[in-house]
Amino acid sequence: MATSAPPLGRRLDWQTVRVESTEPLGRRARLLKLGVTDWPGHLPGQHADVRLTADDGYEAQRSYSIASAAHEPGVSLAVEHVEGGEVSPYLTTEIRPGDAFELRGPIGGYFVWEAANGGPLYLCAGGSGIAPFKAVLEHRERFARGVPTTVLYAVRSPEHAMFAERINALATSDPALQIVWTYTRAAPKSWRGYARRVDAAMLRETAPRPDARPLIYVCGPTPFVELVASTLVELGYAPESIRTERFGPSGE
Amino acid sequence: MNNQNRPIARGFRGRRTDPANRARVPPGQHVTQDFPVLSAGPTPHVPLTEWTFSMHAGNTPLGKWTWAEFQDLPHTHITVDIHCVTKWSKLDTVWEGVTIDALLEAAGLTAPPTAHVMAHCDGGYSTNLPTADLVGGRGMIATRFADAPLAAAHGGPARLLVPHLYFWKSAKWVRSFEFITAERPGFWESLGYHIYGDPWREQRYSGD
Amino acid sequence: MDTLDANELDGNAAAGLLASVFVLDATRARIVCAACGHDAALAEQRAFALELGAVLRCPNCADITVRIASTRHGVFIDMRGAQVVHFV
Numbered sequence: 446m447a448t449s450a451p452p453l454g455r456r457l458d459w460q461t462v463r464v465e466s467t468e469p470l471g472r473r474a475r476l477l478k479l480g481v482t483d484w485p486g487h488l489p490g491q492h493a494d495v496r497l498t499a500d501d502g503y504e505a506q507r508s509y510s511i512a513s514a515a516h517e518p519g520v521s522l523a524v525e526h527v528e529g530g531e532v533s534p535y536l537t538t539e540i541r542p543g544d545a546f547e548l549r550g551p552i553g554g555y556f557v558w559e560a561a562n563g564g565p566l567y568l569c570a571g572g573s574g575i576a577p578f579k580a581v582l583e584h585r586e587r588f589a590r591g592v593p594t595t596v597l598y599a600v601r602s603p604e605h606a607m608f609a610e611r612i613n614a615l616a617t618s619d620p621a622l623q624i625v626w627t628y629t630r631a632a633p634k635s636w637r638g639y640a641r642r643v644d645a646a647m648l649r650e651t652a653p654r655p656d657a658r659p660l661i662y663v664c665g666p667t668p669f670v671e672l673v674a675s676t677l678v679e680l681g682y683a684p685e686s687i688r689t690e691r692f693g694p695s696g697e
Numbered sequence: 698m699n700n701q702n703r704p705i706a707r708g709f710r711g712r713r714t715d716p717a718n719r720a721r722v723p724p725g726q727h728v729t730q731d732f733p734v735l736s737a738g739p740t741p742h743v744p745l746t747e748w749t750f751s752m753h754a755g756n757t758p759l760g761k762w763t764w765a766e767f768q769d770l771p772h773t774h775i776t777v778d779i780h781c782v783t784k785w786s787k788l789d790t791v792w793e794g795v796t797i798d799a800l801l802e803a804a805g806l807t808a809p810p811t812a813h814v815m816a817h818c819d820g821g822y823s824t825n826l827p828t829a830d831l832v833g834g835r836g837m838i839a840t841r842f843a844d845a846p847l848a849a850a851h852g853g854p855a856r857l858l859v860p861h862l863y864f865w866k867s868a869k870w871v872r873s874f875e876f877i878t879a880e881r882p883g884f885w886e887s888l889g890y891h892i893y894g895d896p897w898r899e900q901r902y903s904g905d
Numbered sequence: 906m907d908t909l910d911a912n913e914l915d916g917n918a919a920a921g922l923l924a925s926v927f928v929l930d931a932t933r934a935r936i937v938c939a940a941c942g943h944d945a946a947l948a949e950q951r952a953f954a955l956e957l958g959a960v961l962r963c964p965n966c967a968d969i970t971v972r973i974a975s976t977r978h979g980v981f982i983d984m985r986g987a988q989v990v991h992f993v
Contacts, residue, residue: 455928456924456925456926456927456928457921457924457925458925461703461704492917492920493921496703497706497709497711498703498704498705498706498709499705499706499709499710500705502725503710503711503713503727503784504703505709505711508918508920508921529712530712531711531712532711535706535708535709535711539708539709540706544706544707545704545705545706545707546704546706547703547704549921549924550921552920552921552924552932553917553920553930553932553948554930554932554933555916555917555920555930555932555933555946555947555948555949556917556932556948667913667914667915670915688948689915689948689949690915690917690948691913691914691917691918692914692918693912693914734912735912735954735956735957736912736953736954737953737954737957737960737969738960738962738967738969739913739951739953739962739967782957783956783957821968821969865957885957885958885974887983888958888972888973888974888981888983889958889974889975889976889978889979889981890957890974890976901976902976902977902978903976903978904976904978905977905978
């Protein structure tokens with residue numbers, strides 16, 4: 446398997462990071478820009494663990510995808526606000542620049558795409574599963590423009606979308622990049638595209654043909670990933686060409 | 698690995714609520730209104746027509762009940778607090794089932810045949826317990842929770858309930874008791890969790 | 906086929922815990938299931954009980970391949986369910 450993952454050379458430990466700034470991502474999520482002092486650099490698609498410790502010692506830990514491009518300095522995490530969640534409401538509404546918490550990363554070399562892996566590329570995101578693909582698309586823009594790429598992005602409604610402007614802007618200037626949206630709960634007025642959950646017909650219509658042997662990445666809540674991956678196998682795509690990353694029902 | 702030098706996340710509290718009566722909650726625990734699900738594997742779905750519960754010691758069978766036979770055993774209601782090692786506690790949970798005392802009696806035993814038991818479950822899970830912790834009304838095989846059949850995600854059709862120990866000891870989908878003379882670690886106990894697991898002494902991990 | 910649990914994830918979710926132990930990236934390691942012989946990346950294993958540690962199960966037969974727990978007294982790893990763990 447081709448990779449340019451640098452050998453870590455050491456075990457990964459927790460480090461204290463500070464929030465440099467935050468910005469809204471759509472109306473439901475927030476991008477946290479973190480100041481890291483000890484960062485070996487990351488690969489497009491990797492994630493990081495966050496550990497919060499309360500003043501009485503109570504702690505909670507979650508994983509978030511790294512949304513920032515690997516070739517740019519700094520680390521940004523995309524956090525979707527999950528109602529009734531424990532960590533994401535804190536990270537999206539309470540945290541302020543200057544606040545500190547612990548980070549362990551970058552982690553995971555499996556769900557990674559780099560220019561050397563080539564294409565065609567088919568990226569399927571459910572909800573905040575778009576975050577690692579934002580890093581992949583920026584890497585592609587910088588190092589592999591022209592690799593035929595389709596993104597199928599399933600979100601509940603336009604206000605649930607993350608990085609919509611950025612992703613659309615990347616596609617506008619690049620005929621080899623196609624973004625296909627499907628709104629599963631509420632579509633914009635006069636929307637003529639998909640407005641339903643991902644199904645076999647949608648995958649058949651949007652994915653490169655199986656004989657083009659696309660590299661497929663699927664990221665989202667576990668039921669979304671299970672459905673997409675198993676349907677793609679039924680449609681004739683090789684299981685080993687499909688890489689998956691699941692996160693919890695809360696996504697937090 | 699103490700957490701004294703960790704940065705404090707300003708204003709972070711999590712989902713916790715303060716219990717009205719702090720003395721009722723073991724150290725390090727917080728009260729939740731939810732009933733979190735934490736399983737070591739996929740939820741098994743065994744048809745009730747195929748379900749049995751059995752007890753044995755070595756090669757000696759001590760008792761075996763089908764679901765219908767199990768329903769005919771005397772049932773008991775209890776209201777107890779439960780404490781998960783992941784630090785949530787849930788107060789005043791209402792259960793119905795067959796006490797281990799009643800099971801032993803139905804098997805014609807006046808006392809547990811050995812000092813320890815390994816509970817075995819669908820899905821390969823296991824947990825070890827001293828038999829002394831199961832008798833005297835302290836343990837049951839529960840089949841109902843909150844006046845309804847126990848949901849599969851929470852261990853239905855039947856789970857072990859030993860509420861005075863951390864809740865990983867209250868094994869979901871329990872199917873048999875293996876009575877053993879020498880204590881032996883179960884699923885989590887063999888992976889760094891405490892062999893006994895008393896929440897009031899905060900026995901979370903082996904070595905605590 | 907068993908049902909999908911709300912809290913089921915995959916081996917990617919254990920990446921941080923594994924990276925605190927192994928110098929090489931464990932999510933790309935190939936695991937050969939001791940029960941059925943199925944060969945899959947660690948990231949492709951089904952993952953359960955992540956709040957207690959991680960119970961990784963073969964994506965083909967659901968038998969346990971790897972169990973990991975991190976306690977305040979160290980990290981415990983049981984790989985009896987894996988015939989081979991091949992770091993790449």
